[in-house]
Amino acid sequence: MNLEDTNISYQNTSLCYQCAKCSSGCPIIEEMDMLPHQVIHLSSLGLEERVLNTETIWICANCYACAVKCPNDIDITGIMNKLKQMALDKGIEPKRKDVYKFHKTFANDILKRGKAHELRIMGEYNFRLRRPFKNVLLAPKMFLKNKLKIRPPKAVKGFRHWIKILLRKS
Amino acid sequence: MENKKIALYPGCSLETSSSHYLKSIEKVFEVLELPFECMKDWNCCGATSVKSIDQRLNLMLNLRNLALAEEQGIKELVVPCASCYHRLVSSEFELMKDQKLRKELNKETGFNYKGKIKVRNILDFFVNVVGLEKISSKVTRPLDDLLVACYYGCLNTRVPKPMSFDTMEYPMTMDKITETLGAEVVDWSYKTECCGASLFITVDSISTKLVGKILNDASLREVDCITVSCPMCQTNLDTNQGKVREVFHIKEPVPTPFITQLMGLAFGCEPGELGLDKNFEAMKPLS
Numbered sequence: 001m002n003l004e005d006t007n008i009s010y011q012n013t014s015l016c017y018q019c020a021k022c023s024s025g026c027p028i029i030e031e032m033d034m035l036p037h038q039v040i041h042l043s044s045l046g047l048e049e050r051v052l053n054t055e056t057i058w059i060c061a062n063c064y065a066c067a068v069k070c071p072n073d074i075d076i077t078g079i080m081n082k083l084k085q086m087a088l089d090k091g092i093e094p095k096r097k098d099v100y101k102f103h104k105t106f107a108n109d110i111l112k113r114g115k116a117h118e119l120r121i122m123g124e125y126n127f128r129l130r131r132p133f134k135n136v137l138l139a140p141k142m143f144l145k146n147k148l149k150i151r152p153p154k155a156v157k158g159f160r161h162w163i164k165i166l167l168r169k170s
Numbered sequence: 171m172e173n174k175k176i177a178l179y180p181g182c183s184l185e186t187s188s189s190h191y192l193k194s195i196e197k198v199f200e201v202l203e204l205p206f207e208c209m210k211d212w213n214c215c216g217a218t219s220v221k222s223i224d225q226r227l228n229l230m231l232n233l234r235n236l237a238l239a240e241e242q243g244i245k246e247l248v249v250p251c252a253s254c255y256h257r258l259v260s261s262e263f264e265l266m267k268d269q270k271l272r273k274e275l276n277k278e279t280g281f282n283y284k285g286k287i288k289v290r291n292i293l294d295f296f297v298n299v300v301g302l303e304k305i306s307s308k309v310t311r312p313l314d315d316l317l318v319a320c321y322y323g324c325l326n327t328r329v330p331k332p333m334s335f336d337t338m339e340y341p342m343t344m345d346k347i348t349e350t351l352g353a354e355v356v357d358w359s360y361k362t363e364c365c366g367a368s369l370f371i372t373v374d375s376i377s378t379k380l381v382g383k384i385l386n387d388a389s390l391r392e393v394d395c396i397t398v399s400c401p402m403c404q405t406n407l408d409t410n411q412g413k414v415r416e417v418f419h420i421k422e423p424v425p426t427p428f429i430t431q432l433m434g435l436a437f438g439c440e441p442g443e444l445g446l447d448k449n450f451e452a453m454k455p456l457s
Contacts, residue, residue, distance in 0.1 A: 063324035063364030106219035114213035
């Protein structure tokens with residue numbers, strides 16, 4: 001796989017000498033089906049299918065612990081994100097659909113008005129998951145403190161028009 | 171023309187689930203005699219979600235914010251949310267590092283971002299722009315009896331290296347502010363450990379575990395509270411704390427005030443003025 005193919009998150013995975021500091025620093029390592037240093041290793045060998053099919057790339061919390069620990073400054077977190085996008089581009093079904101659906105719901109929501117509507121995101125996410133009662137106990141608690149707004153935020157001036165043209169272009 | 175203004179990029183959560191953070195910032199700015207102004211027409215930074223599935227769109231959303239801030243004459247863009255800060259400062263870094271990319275995205279988005287603004291984390295702003303002396307001069311009710319664990323979370327300090335304002339492994343900016351307020355800070359092991367907020371909604375079993383470890387370490391050190399500066403961390407540490415404490419057998423609640431709420435208390439403001447009534451785990455009244 002050619003990870004250097006793009007100018008966004010340019011990375012040279014061949015710098016990795018498998019010290020595994022990334023894996024030892026990862027706070028959710030026990031939830032992964034492939035360790036971060038193995039992801040980097042396979043990526044640099046071009047064995048992409050085996051990386052794109054992992055839960056690891058989706059479950060990564062994006063906390064950058066791996067990236068700051070890397071002695072060769074490889075942005076491992078950035079690569080995890082690139083791999084997610086690569087999986088989607090190749091039509092590979094995300095191994096953790098629950099995580100993917102959240103990201104998709106969030107992205108769709110903010111593109112509507114330019115700002116996130118938290119209640120709607122939570123509701124729509126549950127609908128997409130077909131699990132209407134997930135996190136349902138959080139909602140009343142948050143309502144009580146007026147932390148969830150029923151009304152969506154006011155649309156950002158000029159945003160809709162801007163994003164419409166932009167998405168048409170790409 | 172040179173940009174001069176200081177303005178805030180509040181981000182989505184400060185307008186809704188963490189409006190108490192914004193309230194406390196506004197109050198603290200008032201006491202410190204700083205002009206309080208939010209940048210106009212900002213959009214969501216995309217957070218972890220957009221960059222996970224579309225990295226180009228993530229850059230364009232942030233370029234729009236940076237370019238608008240620049241057009242509005244802003245010099246210092248102060249960002250309280252660690253997630254927004256991480257997105258904005260990383261995008262600033264990518265765009266300034268790669269001129270070709272900047273040119274291309276400027277053209278595509280119809281903006282003209284030149285790089286005249288400085289994205290500042292709110293902790294960086296308090297310590298390096300406002301200054302600890304000024305903060306100290308406003309303290310009227312020192313937090314003498316308070317033992318505090320300062321929690322930075324993951325995204326505040328883990329930015330591209332040339333952009334960092336504090337050490338990544340063991341940051342001290344928030345500790346310095348807290349000490350200036352008269353409180354005592356503890357050395358602890360979970361300062362920069364991720365709380366799993368990005369998985370709070372999706373895989374809550376993971377975020378419960380991560381929050382548990384953080385609360386547990388703080389609680390063993392018998393702190394009065396964990397202070398935070400990230401609204402994602404605050405929501406994650408606070409909202410479900412009862413359940414987490416049950417799983418981890420932690421007896422006493424651990425309040426998680428924002429650093430600006432602590433500042434406000436030390437400045438003599440009333441808890442209500444700082445939105446402290448919106449925190450789930452309440453602080454004990456100060457003596």
